[in-house]
Amino acid sequence: MANLNRRDALKLGALASGSLLLPISCQSRSYAKDAGSPQVRPFTQQLRIPPVLSPVRSDDTTDYYEVTMRRATVEILPGLKTEIWGYNGIAPGPTIKQRRDRQSVVRFINNSVGTPTSVHLHGMASLPQYDGYAEDFTNPGQYKDYIYPNNRPATLWYHDHALHNTARNVYMGLAGLYLVYDDLELGLPLPKNEYDVPLVIQDKQFSSRGSLIFDDQGEKSQMGDVILVNGVPWPNMKVANRKYRFRILNGSASRSYNLSLSTSEPFTIIGTDAGLVGAPVQVSNFRIGMAERYEVIIDFSKYKVGTKIVVHNDHPDNNIEYDGTDRIMQFEVVRTESDPSSIPPNLRDYQPIAESLAVRTREFRYERSNGLWVINGKTWDIQRFDANPQLGDVEIWRIFNNSGGWFHPIHIHLIDMQLLDRDGKPPFAYERGWKDVFYVGENESLRVIGRFGPNTGAYMSHCHNTVHEDHDMMNQFMVGTGGPDPITTAPAQPLPAPPL
Numbered sequence: 001m002a003n004l005n006r007r008d009a010l011k012l013g014a015l016a017s018g019s020l021l022l023p024i025s026c027q028s029r030s031y032a033k034d035a036g037s038p039q040v041r042p043f044t045q046q047l048r049i050p051p052v053l054s055p056v057r058s059d060d061t062t063d064y065y066e067v068t069m070r071r072a073t074v075e076i077l078p079g080l081k082t083e084i085w086g087y088n089g090i091a092p093g094p095t096i097k098q099r100r101d102r103q104s105v106v107r108f109i110n111n112s113v114g115t116p117t118s119v120h121l122h123g124m125a126s127l128p129q130y131d132g133y134a135e136d137f138t139n140p141g142q143y144k145d146y147i148y149p150n151n152r153p154a155t156l157w158y159h160d161h162a163l164h165n166t167a168r169n170v171y172m173g174l175a176g177l178y179l180v181y182d183d184l185e186l187g188l189p190l191p192k193n194e195y196d197v198p199l200v201i202q203d204k205q206f207s208s209r210g211s212l213i214f215d216d217q218g219e220k221s222q223m224g225d226v227i228l229v230n231g232v233p234w235p236n237m238k239v240a241n242r243k244y245r246f247r248i249l250n251g252s253a254s255r256s257y258n259l260s261l262s263t264s265e266p267f268t269i270i271g272t273d274a275g276l277v278g279a280p281v282q283v284s285n286f287r288i289g290m291a292e293r294y295e296v297i298i299d300f301s302k303y304k305v306g307t308k309i310v311v312h313n314d315h316p317d318n319n320i321e322y323d324g325t326d327r328i329m330q331f332e333v334v335r336t337e338s339d340p341s342s343i344p345p346n347l348r349d350y351q352p353i354a355e356s357l358a359v360r361t362r363e364f365r366y367e368r369s370n371g372l373w374v375i376n377g378k379t380w381d382i383q384r385f386d387a388n389p390q391l392g393d394v395e396i397w398r399i400f401n402n403s404g405g406w407f408h409p410i411h412i413h414l415i416d417m418q419l420l421d422r423d424g425k426p427p428f429a430y431e432r433g434w435k436d437v438f439y440v441g442e443n444e445s446l447r448v449i450g451r452f453g454p455n456t457g458a459y460m461s462h463c464h465n466t467v468h469e470d471h472d473m474m475n476q477f478m479v480g481t482g483g484p485d486p487i488t489t490a491p492a493q494p495l496p497a498p499p500l
């Protein structure tokens with residue numbers, strides 16, 4: 001069925017002017033069949049789990065890791081070769097697992113990726129010089145040692161953040177998971193180890209020969225017609241008939257998802273971007289914007305061996321739908337097993353921040369103006385700060401999406417915040433936890449609240465549609481005064497690097 005939205009209309013316009021890389025059929029949903037990526041039969045490849053990275057050495061306080069960014073050729077679509085840009089040459093990159101309050105030093109080496117990079121560990125309260133500032137470049141032939149305090153147990157991810165090239169760099173593969181655990185969480189009876197599974201969802205488009213196509217439609221959005229989970233198109237995962245914990249990250253450039261299960265089995269939400277919620281909540285479906293993380297328990301115990309359960313995507317507004325983007329992956333129950341895990345009624349102490357604690361409210365209007373993506377009418381300028389909360393201040397930020405036809409997931413670096421309301425209405429049940437990305441739908445306004453700290457200095461805030469972020473829907477705030485300069489304090493160093 002034709003399902004023409006504003007984006008499709010734009011694409012048709014672009015087609016008429018001959019400026020598109022690919023022909024687009026009038027029936028947008030038949031794109032994949034007629035002219036899109038090579039066809040893949042869903043659920044024929046098995047899910048892979050990114051490998052866990054071992055430290056190169058450890059001492060009493062710190063684990064030292066080394067990651068090399070490089071181009072690699074891999075097989076994503078059966079029988080075709082695809083060049084990716086990966087951390088250690090894989091996409092997603094290796095997973096770093098770390099204990100709370102141990103320190104990590106991660107050496108990111110820009111070896112053969114051929115473009116300037118900057119690494120942001122999304123969700124970590126890093127010092128400004130280790131936060132992956134957009135202009136804190138590590139050029140080819142350089143490396144940089146990033147220091148991370150690991151002060152929050154949560155599902156984090158590291159990804160490229162280089163000015164004007166973030167969307168392409170992340171799309172080509174520069175993204176990986178970083179999981180922080182603490183004793184409190186490990187002491188809970190939740191599913192653990194091989195039953196604690198990360199799922200990174202991304203959409204891609206490929207040429208007929210298998211190359212990744214990055215086409216941001218004139219700095220608007222990069223939408224793919226192939227859904228990858230952990231780098232595998234529409235994978236199948238063999239599971240036992242028991243509970244699993246899934247850490248779901250939307251690692252897409254521009255696509256959001258609304259996930260549900262074909263059996264109408266509910267998800268039990270146990271975590272948001274910044275870790276466990278106070279108490280589990282059951283939902284039949286949930287929406288996840290780019291860079292958001294939700295942790296869910298799925299209980300397969302009621303299913304017979306042989307049952308197949310499909311994760312569906314009921315397209316949220318303002319995405320482009322193709323054949324195949326209405327489903328994500330499949331679970332296949334293949335064995336019976338006992339299940340020692342359970343979901344405790346209380347997961348961790350979670351207190352809403354009282355609005356009365358806020359010392360001020362700021363307003364940020366995200367919109368499209370004269371062909372530019374702007375915040376309060378302005379594009380990125382590293383010389384300009386749009387907010388200066390003092391260390392420890394509680395502030396309410398009111399985030400407006402004034403652009404019809406688009407949604408914007410807004411990411412605020414450094415701090416974890418809470419969503420107070422959306423258009424004056426309470427947040428969805430699954431959004432009631434600590435978060436660092438907030439889904440601002442078409443013409444919506446959100447109020448979020450947070451306490452600024454623990455660091456002083458400069459931090460970025462931006463739309464996590466990385467195409468919008470690149471052009472140039474990003475600004476910065478300064479916490480307190482006199483923090484370390486993000487660019488000059490710990491600049492990248494020339495290779496070869498001395499031993500860690």
Ligand SMILES: [Cu+2]
Pocket residue numbers: 407408409463464465468469473
């Ligand atoms: Cu946006």
